[in-house]
Amino acid sequence: MEGSTVPLILTLGEKETERLGMDCGVFVRAVCGESRTYGNEGVRVYTLRVVVGPTHPICSMIYGSTGATHFDQLAKILTGYEITGARSSGIFMGILSIAVGSLFKITAVPFHMWAPDIYEGSPTPVTAFLSIAPKISISANISRLSIYGSYGATLQQIFFFCSIASMILGALAAMAQTKVKRLLAYSSIGHVGYIRTGFSCGTIEGIQSLLIGIFIYASMTIDAFAIVSALRQTRVKYIADLGALAKTNPISAITFSITMFSYIGIPPLAGFCSKFYLFFAALGCGAYLLAIVGVLTSVIGRWAAGRLPRVSKFWGPKAVLRAPDT
Template sequence: MPIGDVLPEISLTLGAVVIVLFAAFTRQQHHHWAAVLALLTIALCVVLTLAQWSGPPRLTFSGVWALDGVAISSKLVVLIAGALVVAMSPEWMRTDRRHGEYYALVLFALLGVIMMASASDTMELVLGVLLSSVASYPLAAYHRGWAPALEAGMKYFLIGALTNALLTIGVVVVFGLTGNTGYPEIAQGFAEGSDNLALTIATACIVLGLTFKLAAFPAHAWMPDVAQGSPAPAAAFLTVIPKVGAAVALARFMSLMPPDIAWRAIVAVISVMTMTLGNVAALRQTDVRRLLGWSSVSQSGYALMAIVVMGVSDQALTALVFFLATYVIANLAAFAVVTHLRGRTALEDYQGLARNAPIAATILIASLLSLVGIPPLIGFFGKFMLFSVTIEGGYTWLAFVAAVNTVVSLFYYLRIAASMMFSDARPVVHVLMGQWARSTMVVAGLLLVVGGLGAETLMIFTDSIRFAL
């Protein structure tokens, strides 16, 4: 068991422990230094992760941990996104007595997401899902004195308890069918033949368990409440980062399935239901944060398209990781603006914002257009790759449904943009004091444009990623 293979994860764990001790023995007015410690921890983890990139794809720790292109690239996406969330948090959390502990929870949640993406064993997958969930529940209800936050946290917890139980049941059934928990052994057991009914039930339970972290149908109901009721930086975290680990984990598990199990049809139906439900529900929203929550649901449906064609399109995994990266940047940019504006949430609060806060309005409009997939923003290239591999894989009808949903989404995104640009209202703009949130907002906005201009280089960087089995 080579310890060097999990040095990034060890650094995250130790960093979180150091932050807990720091918060316990320092005054509240010094807790913003915990954000610095968290950023240093993430930077060290990124360096250690990049050092693993040149190695051959392999399974380590007796085959339970994957070190392949998919795991490493998704780990980098998660860590960079985590750094942006940490950077937008200090001013928002300044008056909270548990300010320092917040960053430890973020690091533990990041660790759980990374474990989901790197798991090559069903027990490791369960451990990653549970660690991510346990660290995320307090983040959702961190403002426990506010009723919407308590509602969000309770809904998040109850749906998580149910779906995590289903995931565990599916894992137990798979173990009963194959006698193993490791993915290579499970794939071999499936190839040798097994009870199709039991395998279908197990697959359905595992897929439903992972739809919770994806915020995909039918375990999506927590997402709009969390987007609205959580602290804005925590909402930014919970609406995007767990999706990366869950999507990669689902893709990795689905790659084990024998061809006689209709798993592609199951995932395709979930994809259509998720994107359609998310977009239709977003049409009626007058709360910007809740609208972004429903938008996040729809984006999960798009991501599932790449999983549907996995194995029939050579670029499916590349498209999945690249789309997740572009979506993460766009959604974090939108929430960085919301955080900078002290979490203003009603749509009427954004009327005329382009006149009084032009930088914030420009970045928010750019992030919304990137979510739609408008060139030259980075979101266009993620959507383009997604649609290309879906059509190449023979699922043109799914690409058509996604295209219709994209047109529908354009309506509610442009409704926010039109309100900011063309309204005659001149709202009083309240922003967080300090430079953390403002700087994060600007950096995320630059990533939208710079990432789009350098998209071809990023595509080459992720072109050859494959699973290690």
């Protein structure tokens, strides 16, 4: 795992655009998945994007148009001068490709397709790593939007619409899930939408709320997947398998319930504070649509993710008809 962690740590302080892709090897960890069907399908989707996708070649258009790769140099060029014509198009395509690559790695809609399968097919510790580490790394780098000058506004618009789409799809898709890890995967997609709200604001308050949100999200996710990892030893795979967990393992049931209540934003837990700061920042910058969609999807998410603590505390063990895994 350290082979995947080091590149992510290095990208946190990186100041050269061509090195932002050092974390591509992170997702290779998924090939050691315990379920080859799901894991390999997700790996194929990711490999297709990395190997034959246009993101990295198009990123070179920034260098071709400006002659600079260092963030400080780009900030001076893009902020101090008016760039038009072919150079402007090249810079725009390069910045757009950075946005697409970043959204893909953090499982934001519409680049989320690989996440449910690879989360389901990978060992739980790897799934937890994939759901946390790339988001921290990408958040640290994309928070430097100011270096892109007027082009930063374009990125904010992209994040604005992706935030709305991620919140809606994450909440609705989670309602239809019957497996624990797939439900957590779609909940993670929804939380990406909430976190992107901080970027969409384009204000100091938005970045501050984003940092708070990513820290709280990481803490909740570590706790949730730690419990899931322990339960997987007893072959808990489906939501219905959590029945009577309060009787067989009350400490895990209480901890899991508190974590999921925080996930769905029940006050006064940390998850509620995270969403409060993010929505407050959205209202402060006039992004009322983001705040409204966020509140509505949070209500829907309370029913979807709230099934886990509800089942673990109140349902008894029972037979469940399951479709065979393919």
